Amino acid sequence: MKLLRKIVIILLSFFLLIAIASFGLSWYVSEKLPSILRGEKDFPYNVSYANLDIDLLSGSFTIQNTYLAPKDSLNQGIQTGAFGKIERIEVNNFSLWALLCKNQIAVSEVIIIKPDVTLFFRKEKYDPQKDFVKPFENTISTGKLVIKNGEFKMLDSLQKPSVKVANISFELTNIKVDSTTLKKDIPVRYRDYALKCDSLFFDMGKHYTITANKLSTTDSKLSLENFRMTPKQSREQFTRMQPKELDQFNLSTKKISIPNLDWGYFRDTLYVHTPKITLDGIYANIYRSKEPADDYTRKKLYSEMLRSLKFDLDVKQLDIKNTSIEYEEQLTFSKPAAKVSFSKFDAKIKNIYSLTGHNNQKKLPATVLDVKCLFMKSSPLRVTWSFNIPDKSDAFTIMGHLQNIDAQKTDAITMPLMNARTDGHIKEVKFTFNGNLRHGSGPFAINYDDLKVDILKKDGKKENKLVSTIANTIVKNDSDDKLKETHVEVDRIQHKSVFNFLWRFTEQGLKQSVLPKTVVNIANNKKEKKDEKEKAKTKGKK
Structure with a gap:
C-alpha cells in the first residue's frame, strides 16, 4: 500500500512538474515572441495583438486581431507608411530551439486570415525589398506563406486610392530569404506561388485608370477577366491638355489567358516565355484630334520596337478573338470624327520576340500576322503581314x-x-x-x-x-x-x-x-x- 502511495505521489508530482514547466514555457514563449520583434532594432514596425494562444504539443500558435504600424508614425502625428490589421494569424510547426537559442521565429507554415493593409503616401518611394522583405529576414523564416481574404490599397498624397485590390488569396511555398537572394531583383526564392484576387484598380497617372474583375496567376499560368483601361478625361479635355498630337485609348477585354507561362530572371535579365497568349473579346477605340500640333519625332516600325526591348520576350503565338477595333480622327470639334471600324476581328500573330536572349542564333523566324475581319461592319477583309525582327532595314x-x-x-x-x-x-x-x-x-x-x-x-x-x-x-x-x-x-x-x-x-x-x-x-x-x-x-x- 505504501508502494502504491509512493507511485501515485511520484506520478502526480511528475505531471504537476510537466504542467508547471509547460505553463512556464508557454508563458516564456508568449513573452519571447513579441519581444523578438520589439527588440530587433532594424525592425521598422510596431506590432500589437489582442490574444496569443500557444500549443506546445502541436508546435503551433494563433494570434488574434494583430495591428501593424510604422515605428516612426507615432512621432510624426500623421499616417505615413504601411499600416495593417489582421484578423487571425495561424503559425504551424515552429522551432522551439530557434526561439530559445537563436532569437528567431522559424516555422514551417504561416496562414494570415483577413489582412487589411494600407500603404499611405510618403515622399520616399516604397521598396519591396527594403520595406517588406528585409525587416523579417533576421526575425521570421517560414517554408510556406498563405494569405486568405486579404484587402490591399495604396493611397496617393490626396488620400485617394492609386492601387486597390479585394479578396486576395495568395500561397507561396518553399520560401527562402538569405543574404544571397536579397541581392537579386526578386529577393525571395520559392518553388511556386498562386495568387487570386477580385476588383483590381490601378491609377495609371494623368490620363487613365485600369480595372479588372478577377486575376488568377501562378508561376506557370495567368488569367485576367474584364480588363479595362478607361480615360479620365473627355475627348475635348484630353485634346486641350496635349501640346502635341497624341492618341486617346479606350480599351477592354473580356479575358486574357496565358496557360503556360515561364518567367523570371537569368543573370539579372528578365525573361518572359510562353507558347501562347489568348486575348478574347477586345474592344479598342483609338481617337486622335488633329487640333494639337504634329509630333515630328521619328516613329519606330514594329520590328524596331521589338528589337529594342531590353528584356527577353518570346511569345510563340498570340491569338486575338471576337474583337472590335475603331479608329477615329477629328479635324475640328465643329465636325464629327471620321471613323474606321473593324469588327469580328480574329488574328493569329506568330513569333513575337526580342533579340535579348536570341543574340547567338543565326536565323530567327519571321513574325507573321494573319487577320480576318469585317471592314465597316460589312465587307470581308483578309490581311497577312510579315516582317523579320533582326532585319535593321525593317x-x-x-x-x-x-x-x-x-x-x-x-x-x-x-x-x-x-x-x-x-x-x-x-x-x-x-x-x-x-x-x-x-x-x-x-x-x-x-x-x-x-x-x-x-x-x-x-x-x-x-x-x-x-x-x-x-x-x-x-x-x-x-x-x-x-x-x-x-x-x-x-x-x-x-x-x-x-x-x-x-x-x-x-x-x-x-x-x-x-x-x-x-x-x-x-x-x-x-x-x-x-x-x-x-x-x-x-x-x-x-
Missing part, C-alpha cells in the same frame, strides 16, 4: 484582300475628312505592299461599278453641284467588271506610323485606278511638295 510585306464594299459605308470617313460622299459598289480590292524604313511599293488592284462622288460645301452638309459634276466627269465610274491593276510607289514620312504608310499606299492606288493620269500627276506633284515639307520638319526635330 522590311515588311502586307497583303490585303477586301470584298463587297458599299461605297456609302465609307461616308463616315470621307465626309469629315474630305467633305465628300461616295456612291457605288467596290467588288474587290487586292494589294501587296512591300515596304521598309523609307520606301514602299507594290501592286494595287480594284474592281468597282457605278462609282460616284458628291463634293460637299464647307459646312459639310450641302452638295457643291458644280464641283461634283466636274469630279464625276473626271472619275472613271467603273472598271469594266475586272480587276484594274496599277503599280504604286510611296515614300514613308518618318514621323508617321506604319498605318499612315499603308494608308498613303492605298490612297495612291485608288488615285491611279480611278482618276486619269493627268489628274494623278497634278495631285502627285502637290503631294510631293507637301511631303518634302514634312520630311524637312522631321529632320529638324530629330
